[in-house]
Amino acid sequence: MTDAATNTADLQANTDDDEFVPAGPGIEIKNLYKIFGPDPKKWIGAVKGGMGKEELNRKHGHVLGLTDISLSMPPGKITVIMGLSGSGKSTLIRHVNGLIDPTAGEIICDDADVCQMSVEELRNFRRARTAMVFQKFALLPHRTVLENTCYGLDIQGVPRATSEPVARRWIDRVGLKGFEDNYPSQLSGGMQQRVGLARALATDADILLMDEAFSALDPLIRLDMQAVLLELQEELQKTIVFITHDLDEALRLGDRIAILRDGRLEQVGSGQQIVQHPANDYVSAFVREVNRGRVLQAATVARPLPQDNLPDMQLPGKIVLEEAARRMIAAGASQALVVGARNKPRGVLNVSDVLTAMVQPTETNSSQPKGG
Amino acid sequence: MAATCWSLPDALCRFPALDNGTLREVRKTVDGGFRDLVRNYSDWIDAATAPLQVFLNTLERTFTSTPWLIVLIVLLVLVWASSRSMKIVGGTAIAMVLIGWMGLWEDTMVTLAMVSVCTILAVILGLPIGIIAARSDRMQRLVNPVLDVMQTLPSFVYLIPVVVIFGIGKVPGVIAVVIYAVPPMIRLTNLGIRMVDSEVLEAAEAFGSSPRQKLWNVQLPLALPALMTGVNQTIMMSLSMVVIASMVGVGGLGKNVLQAINNQFFTMGFLNGFALVAIAIVFDRASQAFGHRLQKHREVRHD
Known part of the structure; x- marks a missing residue:
């Protein structure tokens, strides 16, 4: 994982x-663990060694809140x-x-660890x-x-x-x-x-x-x-x-x-x-x-730029597939050039690519996001 | 009696109490020691209570010697200032005029002076103690049993040491009344602060509040309904206690009630009792209305 x-x-x-990308501090979370209970420090070693949430709670009455979170914001x-x-x-x-x-763990913001303040x-x-x-x-x-x-x-x-x-x-x-x-x-x-x-x-x-x-x-x-x-x-x-x-x-x-x-x-x-x-x-x-048509962007599903034969129609890379499809249908185009910032060409989009991306891939299996 | 004792040994029949001689010795030693202690420090005690004594006397004199019309006007202005309600001001005027008409004006003034001082003292003492108790669970565990004792110990019982230490007069009266009236202030302050919405408190924390800023910006304003109930209860309890305090030499309406009990003066007892009730209602309505005015954000709802 x-x-x-x-x-x-x-x-x-x-x-x-x-x-x-603007200059600024950002936040860096490094190997953060949180255990709730009367004596969390006592079990941190065991948790780092692989003790699970279930076992910690059942045997030792502590609740494992966060396990090894590393995240840069x-x-x-x-x-x-x-x-x-x-x-x-x-x-x-x-x-x-x-x-x-x-x-x-550490939470670094501007070279300072929030946890040590x-x-x-x-x-x-x-x-x-x-x-x-x-x-x-x-x-x-x-x-x-x-x-x-x-x-x-x-x-x-x-x-x-x-x-x-x-x-x-x-x-x-x-x-x-x-x-x-x-x-x-x-x-x-x-x-x-x-x-x-x-x-x-x-x-x-x-x-x-x-x-x-x-x-x-x-x-x-x-x-x-x-x-x-x-x-x-x-x-x-x-x-x-x-x-x-x-x-x-x-x-x-x-x-x-x-x-x-x-x-x-x-x-x-x-x-x-x-x-x-x-x-x-x-x-x-x-x-x-x-709803993939409203989330996926043109740039995400565009094919790599071909050597020649660039299509005339241009689409901004940031627009979602639904909008891309609407514009292509309105223009009667089957292909469009996807451009990024400052009109830099980034790829080519076919109508069939749009359709394929908007339809759910079939090989998903049946596990539910609920529970746990 | 021994005949009803189910032929059990004596020790199981009658509770094996200390014998009378020993108990008498214990009592004599404790009482005597206490009295000696008080006697040795009597100068010190007198000096410590002198300012309070002077303050009480001055206040009482101010209340009783000022012409009644001025007192009445000041009182009505105060009630108006706190309640902003003509209804409450009108009720106060009628109650005070009736009291004066029944010849109880001066006694009422004495009682008013007493109750004002006791309430102010109880709030000044109770508020910080309540805040401290709300901040630490250990402090709450320490304060609660003391409050339990203060509220359940019959007031006559703690009047005894108060009288032994401070003698007879207004000062022991004030102390007895404050002991009786301060627990609700402490309890409700503590409860009110503890009931403050934890998310609002977290917001205060997240914006970097110091404990003092949290207290003044969040905890006290949000606990205000409980605090106002505490002040209200303190006033009511002070008023009911001034009757008992009259046994240690506090004058006013309470003293009249005490005389009425001793002599079975039915009418006198009820007139003075109703005068106390009238003052209680005036205080209650005025302080409640004041509390509501402080929380005007509660009255407006979106429509």
């Missing part, structure tokens, strides 16, 4: 060659950690800002570098929208005269203009999470942790919020860690997706890689339910 993860990570590096990108409930995804995200201490250092790290958005919003009920948005800056000791204009700007950006003086209880769930987002953005932290931020919202509102997030990210280029149990959401948002199961990483890669080349049965069982 870890082999597959490293392989696909290499693949990821190849496909992103012509994209702008590139700067300025959205890394989605996807897993079902109990997979340890919420535990993992809480390690990034030190809300949970690991039993073993003193209380004071950790507090300053949280104030200046990270912001968090919560599943159930976690707004302060006695504060208005404006005051809630100022919250992070209040804690940093920024006077209201300075923080209020900043907060107003972010409230405007998330589409809540006019609601500044309302209390959270007067707002709908989607609007409350917009406040949560504005609160997190107002501190100008470069790392944004989103713990199932949109899971409590209605499906349509969720799509709406995903669009808001992507639009903001286009401009802000923050290092975002996004937790979800929904693969569609992961594919829509994630530049990089890590699939977690029972505290282990099953696969890490771009959404394209995960849909095209699931590392194992567990991942392919998830992927089977995905």
Whole structure:
């Protein structure tokens, strides 16, 4: 499993060659273990030696939360950690800002290990570098929208005269203009999470942790919020860690997706890689339910460039197959040239390639993503 | 009696208690030692309680010697300031006028002074103790049994050492009332802070709050309903305790009630009792309305 993860990570590096990568810290998680129980240190050796979750729980009454997690989260990108409930995804995200201490392992951010920070250092790290958005919003009920948005800056000791204009700007950006003086209880769930987002953005932290931020919202509102997030990210280029149990959401948002199961990483890669080349049965069982036509991109399924006879029609590599098919049908073309950034030709797409890629591969077997 | 003893040996029949002589010795030694201790430190005790004594006397004099109209107006303004409700102000005016009309104005003023001081003291003591108990489980385990004793030990019992140490007067009265009134403040502060939504607390933590910022920005505001209930309970318990405190020399309505009990003055007892009830209702409504006003975010819901 870890082999597959490293392989696909290499693949990821190849496909992103012509994209702008902003400078920034990024987060590097190295060999992270978390055991819950009265005396975790006592069992870490046994777990590293291969003791399983079952045995640890049954014989020694400790719960194995995370096992040997190594994951690099590139700067300025959205890394989605996807897993079902109990997979340890919420535990993992809480390690990034030190809300949970690991039993073993490192979390490197800017050459500093978050796990080794003193209380004071950790507090300053949280104030200046990270912001968090919560599943159930976690707004302060006695504060208005404006005051809630100022919250992070209040804690940093920024006077209201300075923080209020900043907060107003972010409230405007998330589409809540006019609601500044309302209390959270007067707002709908989607609007409350917009406040949560504005609160997190107002501190100008470069790392944004989103713990199932949109899971409590209605499906349509969720799509709406995903669009808001992507639009903001286009401009802000923050290092975002996004937790979800929904693969569609992961594919829509994630530049990089890590699939977690029972505290282990099953696969890490771009959404394209995960849909095209699931590392194992567990991942392919998830992927089977995905609408491939709306996920796979033209560049992913394009054939290598031929020597000559380049087709006239051009398609951007980033568009999904459904859109590619629509445009090719409209143009009456059977072939199209797929171009990357700055119109660089990257491959050729046939209508039959599009169809083949959109149809589920038949050789998937019947293991279910549920259970475990 | 021995005849009903199922022909068992004596030791199984009557509980083998210490004999009367020994018990008497124990009592004499403890009481005597305690008295000597108090006598030796009496100057020190007097000096320590003198400021409180002066404060209580001054406050009582201020309440009783100010013309009633001014006191009434100040009281009504205070009730208005805390409740912003004409209904409560009107009720207060009617209650106070009726009390004055029945000739209980001065006694009521004495009781009001006493209850105000006791409530303020109980809140000042109870709030920090409750906060500390909420922060550490060990502290809670330490505080809880003490509170249990304070709440169940009959007040007459702890009046004895209070009187031995502080003598008769307002100071022992205040101490007895505060002992009785402070437990709900501590308990409800502790409970209120512990009930604060853990996700909101985690959010405070994630944004880098210090413990102090967490307390002031999150825990106290979110625990406010419990805190206001605590203040309210403290006021009610102070009012009910001033009657018992009158046995150690606290004046006011409580003293009248005590006299009425001793002499079986039915009407006098009820009039003074109802005066206490009236004050209690005024305090209750005003403090509840104040609490609601502090939580105005709870009243607005989206439609």
